[in-house]
Amino acid sequence: MPTGAKPTHFIPARERNKVEQRLSKTRVTVFFGKNAENIKQRIGFLPKLARVKNMPLEKSLYKSLVLTNYSIKPKKYRFPPGKGQVLQGKNPNSVLNGNNTHEHLSLFDFSQETFIKSKKTFILECTELKENLSRKINELTEERPPWFTLDDVKKMKFLSESKILAKSRIPAHGQVLRVSLCPSSLAGTCHKERDCLAGLCGLIKRPTDLYEVLAFHLDRVLGLNRSLPVVARKFSSDLLPYKYTNGDARPIIWWDPDIKHLNDTDNDQNSHALGWIQYQQMLKYRCGMSNSIVNCNRPPCLGIKHTEWAKLTLFDFLLQVQDRLDRYCCGFNPDPSEPCVEELLHDKCHNPKELVLVHILVRQSDPSHLVYIDNAGRPHHSEDNLNFRLLQGIDGFPGLAVRVLKSDCFQNLLLKSLQFDHVFWESQGGFEGVKKLVETINRRGKILLKYIEDHSLPLIPSV
Template sequence: MGLKCRFHWLSRFWFRRCSLPKRTFLVALTCVVYLCFTMPNVDFPLQNRTGEKLGVRSVLPKEDVLVPTRSNVVYITLKSKRLKPANIRGTIRPKLRSKARRITHEHQESTNGKGPHAQRDPNQPDSGSKRADPPESSIRIYSRTAPPWLSAQDVATMRALAGAKVVRVHAQDTSRPLLILEEELQNRTHLCRGPCGLVHGPVDSVEVFAFHLDRVLLLNRTLPAVSRKLAFLHDGRPSPVVAWEPSRYPDDSSAVRLTWGEYQRSLKQRCWVKNIAPKPASSCSTIHHYEWSKVALFDFLLQIHNRLDPSCCGFRPRQQDVCYKAGHHLECADQDGIQLANIAHTGRDPRHLVLTVNKGYFDRNEDNLDFRLLEGIKELPEQSVSLLRSGRLREKLLQSLFLDQTYWESRGGRPGIDKLIDVIEKRAKVLLTYANAHGIKAVAMRE
């Protein structure tokens, strides 16, 4: 007999000789062994292999993907179905009234995406929607509020200077007539009770730029200035009009008289710092020490020399410069005795300066800057220096200057304004380099 037949005969003889419990155990054991060897070859439906219910999306590894052998195939995709968010009562925006919707739409179109006070992009054409502006005013504010560096009083004064009706002209002097706006003279103690503006010549348009630079740097030492066309003055060309207020405009009683030598000695005394009154024998004036730091920074950026360097001792003057024509540059041999000019405080605040003559120069070459303006200065205002270092000076100047439409257009629009800011930015870099080399510190000046 063959091996297979012998094995079969022996297994039947041995199985019959075993008791019932042993035969039951052997049958169960045989079934288990059979299942262990046959189960891997059986194809189960995909839902059993994955252990998931049908309709649940999942991703199988490549080695586990089965070749479908049945008609009821479950397809698995990587792209999930986008569900609509539930409407939650607390998140539903209320419907806007027609007027509120229109204002919101104007606000969104006017801002340039750089903050809540950002102005309309100067490169885009006007939308023609000016809110709450006087009909003749060239001051344009398209957002809900003006830039934060301009106060409400600044904006009100700008609007009046740019668009208020001229009642009469007071011939204060031949070069700078005074405009009396809207209100007639009603009081002998003051020249005018309503808004007044001092008109400069068209070549002094830097007065407008100086006002905005002063506010952007948070110095707040100049008077508001706008550009305006007046048919009866300067052939209707755009001319700067600077606010004139009797309580703030300097006169002989508020003028600060200092020589260069006295000024340098007062800087060493640090007059009025920490509200400490200077000694009677000191060289201190009524001006707070930090005021000189603000003036020096402001005058250097605009290269205004007629305050701290009226004799042009810190640079090479040109033949057309006033100091050269008058021969003042010859006084530099005795520098300590040179009298400073155009320095005054407000009548009601003798510790702070008011800057009223801001004739700067944008055409001064970088190799001929007046560093004499920074001589003796050991601190600069921290908030101004921080802005110069941040690289946001251009952004803020563009937003601020754009408010004055007449000035903006008279300078050639955005390209012309950018050229002016280019000059200021280069001087700011020179100033910061100079301050670093000479140990000038940035100090919080909240006296």
């Protein structure tokens, strides 16, 4: 409904009718009801994402074809005012900044539970992403996919736009630079000495670590929400070494000052020192669960909820992240060029007592939940050599994430999410390159689903 329109401007849409309206170049909120009298602002339900195709008619008018398969469900999934907006005409601030003849997917604010498809109920219908989808993605905006929080979007904008004030090396991590950042809104007031404690820093990693971006978006689409915000960016600051400014895209990850680190320079990438045998024993105690017989905050538990490990293993399996639960490459056949082979770590696999976990991190303010770092994984890892050791000891998997993986929506949701990072999108060769990455994750998801079914593992409710 255009701003200021009277109720008579509503055209009731019944069943599967096609609605055509001539609307001025403005933002439109789509509502549904049985007739014009009972249409209310807070009750609009779209079991299918609207496909909107804008075609110019005159200089200031656009013809909008809105095709929906809708229903009225007055007791569930209420959209707040101002949500469920379809952009008519070209919006320079839109995430998708293609030309008006392209088909765009409208964004709707809905619960993550609406990702779930069943035979009888289809709350979210997937719209196929076609090859003619706009390759040009404009700057990040607050018009976001619903799996991102506003805080996610703010941090992504901060990482992609802020000016670099200073740089520093991370001990024992020569390929990583920590940079102090100043957002344009705070220009002239930033103090590099205190920036990192205030959450105004980021880590710039290698171009080969760009898959951290894929991992972050996967984390959000699956509803895990354990990874730190990250974007791909091309740098030009004079403060950086040349190899950082040669035009290659690199990931920059938000530096979380709340992460708990051990006071051990050789083990500072952990909040807890944890060996493989201790980890497997801890899983048997189901720490923090209602049927656990031990205190979650006392040994053998670490204060981390049992369900956290299920989320982590699902995430690591899909990405084939080895350098966390299996840095020794004991669960697959490593190539001789693998660091675990070159550094003779693989030789320790015969002695489980020597195996330790790394990157087991929590926040000081939230010690019961894990934080995922170094998530680039192995998108090109062979499917006949997947690491199933990552799943050892896990007795159930997060229900929401599994249902998203099962749904026909998963690939499209992840593709749509990755469009939000136009630098990453372009670095992978556009739609075709990103699509291959998403298909790889989807195939691994099918393999994981079969593993869950074969082992009769239950789904854990979202908590």
